[in-house]
Amino acid sequence: MTDYEVIDTLDAFLAACAALADGDGPAAVDVERASGFRYSQRAYLIQVFRRGSGVFLFDPIAIDDISPLREALDRIEWVFHAASQDLPSLRELDLVPTEIFDTELAGRLLGFERVGLSAVVERTLGITLAKEHSAADWSTRPLPEPWLEYAALDVLHLIDVRDALAAELEEQGKTRFAAEEFEATRVRLPKPAREEPWRRMGGLHQVRGARNLAVARELWNAREAYAQEVDVSPGRLVPDRSLVAAILAHPTSKNALAAVSAFTGRASRTQLDRWWAAFERGRATEDLPRERVPSDALPPPRAWADRNPEADARLKLARPAVEKLAEELHMPTENLLTPEMLRRVAWNPPGTTPEAIGAALADLGARRWQIEQTAQTIAASFVEAVQASEEASADAS
DSSP: OOOOEEEOSHHHHHHHHHHHHTSEEEEEEEEEOOBTTBSSOOOSEEEEEEETTEEEEEOTTTOSOOHHHHHHTTTSOEEESSHHHHHHHHHHTTOOOSSEEEHHHHHHHTTOSOOSHHHHHHHHHOOOOOOTTTTSOTTOSSOOHHHHHHHHHHHHTHHHHHHHHHHHHHHTTOHHHHHHHHHHHHHOOOOOOOSSGGGGOTTGGGOOSHHHHHHHHHHHHHHHHHHHHHTOOHHHHSOHHHHHHHHHHOOSSHHHHHTOTTOOSTTTTTTHHHHHHHHHHHHHOSOOOOSSOOOOOOOOGGGHHHHOHHHHHHHHHHHHHHHHHHHHHTSOHHHHSOHHHHHHHHHSOSOSSHHHHHHHHHHTTOOHHHHHHHHHHHHHHHHHHHHHHHHHHHHHO
8 A cells, every 4th residue: 555645725725845855866747638538638646756855746726725735845846747737737837857867768768668657667667557537527526536546646656757758868879868858858849739729630631612612510519519519528427429421421410410329429319409509500501711821841751753753862862861860879760850740841842961961950949859869860861862863864764
């Protein structure tokens, strides 16, 4: 049984913050949300462990002002596992660390085959963690004791894991790599909201015609508004596939919509008036959406040989060269350099010098260590592609 305190009163909260402020070294932090259950991505439990302080499970729903926790953890390193998942929820509460260590990212840079928390804890400490409550509805109150035990274990061993990984990073000469990755994760801002988020609807490619797309847009917006109102995940109200099935059925009345067997979901019938009103708005509007939306997405690499043969040649030489580098560094290729970055510089190269390639990669968001490791190799591949093309032209003539 793990020792922990559940903090859901002001007095207990202030005492816990004082204890954390008096602790030693970094603080392990984790967040439990209710993804898939609730509309919001808010934190429903915040777990914190610091040596000399203990494990505290904070209920942010019960605490009006969370700022004492921010002050208690100010200017110390926060240790996360998969920080990018937790930081957005913490930012909503104005809990923003000044320095982080991410044990999942460290595991990736070290070339671990499995980087889930249980796998990393077992590899570094030889301790086995159960993960049976990872997909629970953490908005539940009161939280069951087995869930709380699970939540406490998520942070209890994280500082020891951090120390073991830091030593491995140092041994492999990757301490700076990790520091740059951690800082990039810490300061990364959320992606801007999409101009037309309804186009993310799963299965929308089956919907043809601007008028039907207008219905899809109205159904999506109606579901979003209701999901936000009742704080329930939209897909739990009516799944995307059900919305698409309803559109493709072309119902001529509310009763006909109700008769669509594939139109399912907990709110498909209880909110039938809402969905039919969306149908009517979509069918009446003069503001029809575009059937095709301009995109800056690159074509799939399989189409490059026809669309841009020079880029195809560059990519076919650079990609295996970068993969070989990643293998030599004992890390996944996508952590050395994302495939998207490599494709973009191959499609529209800024030149064939390492400096030009490095500048282009920096503009795309690559970290300094990634540029130092890859720019020379990519440039050499691009030069080789040019030479091969010139030799082919000379042979042809």
